[in-house]
Amino acid sequence: MVDAERLKKNWSLVAAHGDQVPLYFYSTLFLTHPETRDLFPMNMAAQRDKLVAALGAVVSNVDTIEQVVPVLQDLGRDHRKFGALRGHYPAVGEALVATLEHFSGPHWTPAIASDWAAAYGIVAATMADAADEAAHYAPAWWDAEVVAHERRDLETAVITIAPGRRFDYLPGQSFSLCTELRPRAWRQYTPANAPRADGTVELHVRAVDGGEVSTAMVSLLRPGDPLRLGPAVGRGLVLGGNPPRVALIAGGTGVAPMKALIEQIATAPRPTSLYWGARNPAGLYYLDELRALAAAYEWLEFVPCADEDLFGGGVRIGSPVELAVAHGRCAGAEVFVCGPPGMVESSRKHLLDAGVRAEAIHFEPSAE
Structure with missing residues (x-):
């Protein structure tokens, strides 16, 4: 049985060491199990960030682990493209525990070691089981x-x-x-x-x-x-059920999944609003196509917007979420948000402050 609070406190202690944590982990992994080096990119900078984000996500949900099982299953299926096998997971677990012990210092105890072993065991088994199952019906890449x-x-x-x-x-x-x-x-x-x-x-x-x-x-x-x-992953932006109204809020290339959702909605139309923003109109690289789409679908409202419009680009001034809320498009709607992480987080806060139910706000967490 994992003591969730004890695990979270220990992770806070370890995570305070910042970039030293993933550096130590990967150094330990590659030194003790050099066969794992070929599973990772030559430039490890981005991978190091992913380790800390993934550990933080698991720890923050350790007392409700069933909620992250679909994410772990996606990770397991996705890791097949690296050549990751069930036999690699123990090596990763050993390096992880060694890293946690190193940065815990005198606070490391047999009880904490047991908590981490149990938590990692659940993660590894969930990922490996999903990978083994996927091997029966899908290629690794x-x-x-x-x-x-x-x-x-x-x-x-x-x-x-x-x-x-x-x-x-x-x-x-x-x-x-x-x-x-x-x-x-x-x-x-x-x-x-x-x-x-x-x-x-x-x-x-x-x-x-x-x-x-x-x-x-x-x-x-x-x-x-x-x-x-690699295989398709993620559930945050998937449209389920049959909501009476949909609001799509996008920044930059975050408009891509919104266009995919619009094509899906076209098979069973309902009132849909797309608010897409950039710093200035020049950043709205897909403007003509989306205006044509809105002209073709009477149920689709498209509102391009920008922080500034110095040369009269014919867009609304303001952020997508502020305009969508001000226009009443988010009330009673299922709201989908996609864009840079900062934009997604600020949009979520604005929607919550405006009274939109948390469960009606859909986004893909940046730490996948």
Whole structure:
């Protein structure tokens, strides 16, 4: 039996050491089990961040672990693309416990060690079981090819890819992607379309500072280039049930899953509002397509907005969430939010302050 409060206190103590924690963990793992090095990208900076985020998510939900089981199952299925096997999990567990003991110092006790062993045992078993099950019906990864690449501005490209075999996903889900231009570095992207008869997938990619994969995809990727895809994951932006009204709030390339949701809603229309924002109108790289979509669907309202509009771009001034709330589009609606992490968090707070029920606010946590 795991003592949830004891585990959370210990994690707070360890996490206070910041970047030293993942550095120590991976150094220990690779020294004691060098065969695991090839499972990880050559540049480990982003991976180190993921470790701390994942541990924090597990610990914060350790007393209601059943709520994160679907996330752990997604992780287990997704990790097959790295070549991760059930036999690798004990090595990771050993390095993790050694790391936690090191940073706990004199506060480390046999009881805390037992708590961590039990918690990690649940995580490892859940992930490994899901991976074993997935091996019976899905490949570890999908090979795909770039069929179109359209540069919209210096930072953004709309890319169409064609998986070589059937690739299943739900609108709002995402998948990881790897390019030979940046070997073993995987990044998460969300399709901008519901599944199509021809199997092609549209991606909206923005190059971010220090983003090796995104920069390569925007600047260097060309039609005919190969890609590798991981399985679809995530539940936060999936539209379920039959809500009477939907409000979509997006920033930047966060509009991609919103377009996929609109295509899904078109099969069973209901009043839907899309508020999409950027710093200025030049950042609204998909404006013409979305205006055409709104013109084609009488049930769809599209409101482009920006922080400023110095040259009369014909957009509303203000943030997407502020305008959507001010216009009454979120009351009684299921609200979906996607964009940069800071924008998602501030939008959630604004919606809650406006009286929107927490369970009616849908988003994909940034620490997956």
